[in-house]
Amino acid sequence: MEHYLKQYTDRFTDFSNKHISDLILYSSGIEQCLPDYSYSLKSRDYHLITFVSQGKGSFEIEDKVYDIKANQLFIIPAGYWFKYTADTDEPWRYSWIGFLGIKSNFIYQAAERHQFVYDCQNAKQYETNIATILESSGDTFSSFLKINGLMYSLLGDLTEEIGILNQSTNQQLSSLARHFMDLHYHDPIQMTDVAEFVGVHPNYLSTIFKKETNTTPKNYLTHLRIRKAKELLLETRDSVSYISQSVGFSDSLSFSKFFKKETGLSPLHYRKEFQHDTHSL
Numbered sequence: 336m337e338h339y340l341k342q343y344t345d346r347f348t349d350f351s352n353k354h355i356s357d358l359i360l361y362s363s364g365i366e367q368c369l370p371d372y373s374y375s376l377k378s379r380d381y382h383l384i385t386f387v388s389q390g391k392g393s394f395e396i397e398d399k400v401y402d403i404k405a406n407q408l409f410i411i412p413a414g415y416w417f418k419y420t421a422d423t424d425e426p427w428r429y430s431w432i433g434f435l436g437i438k439s440n441f442i443y444q445a446a447e448r449h450q451f452v453y454d455c456q457n458a459k460q461y462e463t464n465i466a467t468i469l470e471s472s473g474d475t476f477s478s479f480l481k482i483n484g485l486m487y488s489l490l491g492d493l494t495e496e497i498g499i500l501n502q503s504t505n506q507q508l509s510s511l512a513r514h515f516m517d518l519h520y521h522d523p524i525q526m527t528d529v530a531e532f533v534g535v536h537p538n539y540l541s542t543i544f545k546k547e548t549n550t551t552p553k554n555y556l557t558h559l560r561i562r563k564a565k566e567l568l569l570e571t572r573d574s575v576s577y578i579s580q581s582v583g584f585s586d587s588l589s590f591s592k593f594f595k596k597e598t599g600l601s602p603l604h605y606r607k608e609f610q611h612d613t614h615s616l
Contacts, residue, residue: 339367339428343472343482360486362433363468368392368421375418381435382442383411384493385419386458386465390427394419394452401452403427408455408497412446414518430462434486443514453497464489508533509547512540516556520563523583526552561597564590568606575602 342364361381368390375395391404395418396411403409403419405427411417413435421427445451455461464485471481511533516524529552530537544552560582567578579590594602 337367338369338372339365341365341469343469358434358436358439358483358487358490360432360434360468360483363431363465363486365428365430365462365465365469367428368426370423370426371421372426373418373420375416377416378414379411379433380413381433382413382439383431383433384442385409385411385429385431386455386461387427387429388458388462390422390425392419392421392427396451397449399449403452406455406458407452408458408461408493409452410442410445411451412442412514415446428462430458430465432465432468432486432489434490443511446514447510455493455496461489461493464492508535508540509544512544512552513548513555516552516559520556520559521581521583523585524556526556529556557597561594564594564602565598565605565609568602569610578602 342362344362386408387403387405389405391402394401394403394409396409396415401409409419468482468485468489471478471485473479512529515529515532519528526537526541530540533540535543541551541553544550544555548555550558564578564582567573567581571578573581574587575591576587579587582590584590584593591602594600594605598605600608
């Protein structure tokens with residue numbers, strides 16, 4: 336068995352502009368893996384859907400390992416750690432499509448449900464569609480338009496088959512906002528950053544978010560950062576300064592004031608009070 340790899344990566348659009356596009360192809364390809372071929376990555380900046388047309392292997396994400404066989408697909412949302420490994424005796428052949436943009440974030444709906452693996456009727460057909468994308472690849476504007484048209488068609492077929500877009504738009508917004516904050520709470524993000532990510536005005540996001548979750552995005556981020564800080568205070572020996580940076584604060588003084596306002600205790604007093612009580616989180 337020979338290794339086979341053919342892929343396309345869009346170089347027509349500047350990467351910084353891809354994130355603010357509605358939906359845009361980043362890469363696609365087809366690969367026949369060798370036995371035991373393994374690949375892992377801390378995270379990607381784009382979403383990936385992989386279609387297995389032959390063979391089998393394993394896929395790990397969110398500390399869970401899935402056995403994958405032909406006519407199954409698995410998704411890797413942007414920002415997620417993953418690992419996949421081809422089988423020793425029947426290494427898989429797969430095709431993939433990577434994409435990003437504001438409207439691509441529907442992929443987080445599956446992550447919200449912890450559903451990363453799906454059955455599909457004919458993975459070979461998706462591979463054929465991706466092969467057409469590869470044949471149309473080029474650095475011209477006409478190729479760019481054709482390729483993204485093919486991507487829309489493929490995602491339309493996929494959505495129709497496995498129904499990963501069943502939630503309402505408002506549910507998508509609150510889900511996307513939560514995922515963005517879950518992934519970036521350690522960065523100094525503001526509500527304007529969250530709203531920009533999901534593509535709506537901050538006031539509208541706050542209204543929808545509160546309707547769907549009974550809290551505001553700001554409160555969600557506050558409680559998330561406090562919870563993470565508590566975990567770090569009790570489970571590590573990291574300094575308050577380091578922990579403050581780990582939960583999105585630029586200086587430890589601001590963090591300490593914030594922490595005491597929310598919990599009634601300074602970070603050091605909280606650590607001293609509850610360091611033997613892991614149930615206090």
